[in-house]
Amino acid sequence: MGKTLFEKVWDRHVVDKVQGGLEILYIDKHLIHEVTSPQAFDGIRKRGIDILRKERIVATADHNVPTKNQHLPIKDVLSKFQVDTLTRNCEEFGIELYGLGHKYQGIVHVIGPELGITKPGMTIVCGDSHTSTHGAFGTIAFGIGTSQVEQVMATQCLLLQRPKAMRINIEGELGEGIFSKDIILYIISKLTTAGGTGFFVEYAGSAIRSLSMEARMTICNMSIEMGARGGMIAPDETTFDYIKGREYAPKGNDFKEAVKYWSTLYSDEDAVFDAEFTYRAEDIEPMITYGTNPGMGIGVTQFIPKKENVKNPDSLMKSLNYMGLEPGEKLLGKKIDNVFIGSCTNSRIEDLRIVAGYVKGKKKASNVKAMIVPGSKQVEAQAREEGIHEILAEAGFELREPGCSACLGMNEDKIPKGEYCVSTSNRNFEGRQGPGARTMLVSPLTAAVIAVEGKVVDVREYIGEGVSV
């Protein structure tokens, strides 16, 4: 019987099978950041042991850093202490750190791929649920808790139950103005936030194959939002081209050898999946969420469901009360107060290009506060080089320095209580972007058009006005 892509990679990393169906899985790369690592370092110290493979760890500061004046000392005392603790820990244990001020600093899931750290066939973990992003390279990548961060530090391994296999096929051609963010919001709206629990997902089909690496990362990034441990896409020429020439990519003959191996990473024709779903790309509209979990999304021309049409009317009403919306209402035309473009889902150079491509020569609406936070120092530098910074500044967008920012509202970048925020991030949970903040998740293009119009619109009506798709 053939193997799935997931099985091919997983099997190469099994150190041993133990009781209760658990397996010891070897981890090739461990990414760490300031929020979920300090307790793990403490644990290592308390046990009186050393970190087993320091060279397999890369650290950055992203979740809890300010996005203004990063060259100055951090003002918030607790944040400063947390970021300094990471620096101290990395020094003490000899770990590579791309901290504030470093030219490689950025959101952990943006810097891994752009530095060529992320490669097909690897196992990558990080104390952050969106580690699934790296799966876009045909990598088994998933988020772990802090106890597991400590396990990987101590042994470079994790004790895991092998997840079940799911394949999601998107066949056909995406319509104009529809992006990979719309694909993944569409999938989650169909499968719900728990639909993928216990599974590792492979995304396949002609619409997926045609996507750029950035776009594939956006899809894999949100796998966790349907409960899946991770998502992956078989590597192909697009993948190899992206990796080639990056800082940590193999060079010369090593690269050729690597491509030979990477080219074997796909699901065999007779591989068996525990669940499989197929959707048509043509059915996907620009998506927007109306509720308080990422599964509560609709095509932008659709209506918010009515009580009688949902399985759990109480949940729906709780969400809509929080959002200040009514069942059966349309979102089109709804006034918006904030636009946030950033996060590990959509803050890569391609996302910034899409936004700049639309807002060039336009101005944001006066009722909207628009903020753009690039995913990394490298994205920021590239955007400057391409003149994207000026375009955005002229359009009235506030440009920040790299970090997670208003994706999770841990630093001072928060959306005020009761205000609507159209966001390119990945979670619309209650309070995620600040206490009382009301988040609607969308693609970068939708966010850009809404920033200019000041209200929810269907981007397809604006195509031609500088929308290059």
Place this chain on the structure above:
Amino acid sequence: MEKFIKLITTVVPLDVQDIDTDQIIPARFLKATSREGFGENLFRDWRFEQDGSSKSDFVLNDDTYSGSVLVAGENFGCGSSREHAAWALVDYGFRAVVSSYFADIFKGNALNNGLLPVQVSSEFLKEIFNQVKSDPAKEIIIDLESQKILISGTEISEKFEINAYKKMCLINGYDDIDFLISNRDKIEKFEKEHVEF
């Protein structure tokens, strides 16, 4: 890790579905660098107003209910991988969470902190909610050894699943690191043969 054997306790019912870890502990309280003290901000924005005063309609502020088990709606613990969610529940005093479905990462984090996730059928969950709402003094019994949860004073009970290894860890208060470290030889042998590109 504290050993887990058997619990007999009243429960705190929180009949809400899809409770994500941002509700359990909002991100702005993740700035601490130790594992302690997160209980104070457990369910922060459901429990307190922005000025810090208690919201009387939230179950943790309602004296009617108490106990070391939280009973919650389907798909508990979805969202962020923050282990702080498990720490907050443990720090507050919970030893187990009962729900009809748990998100993967949360479940693993809970087990790594001696917090038992007990997955029951939706009918059983409904039954607990009903019984506890009509009698808040109603106790439930969770017996890890026999993997059984029982509503005290009734015949209503259910078996629950738990990985045999994880069960052994909980009962003995062991954790995965001890086990993995004991496999160091195998790990080093694996590394020698592991080809990377």
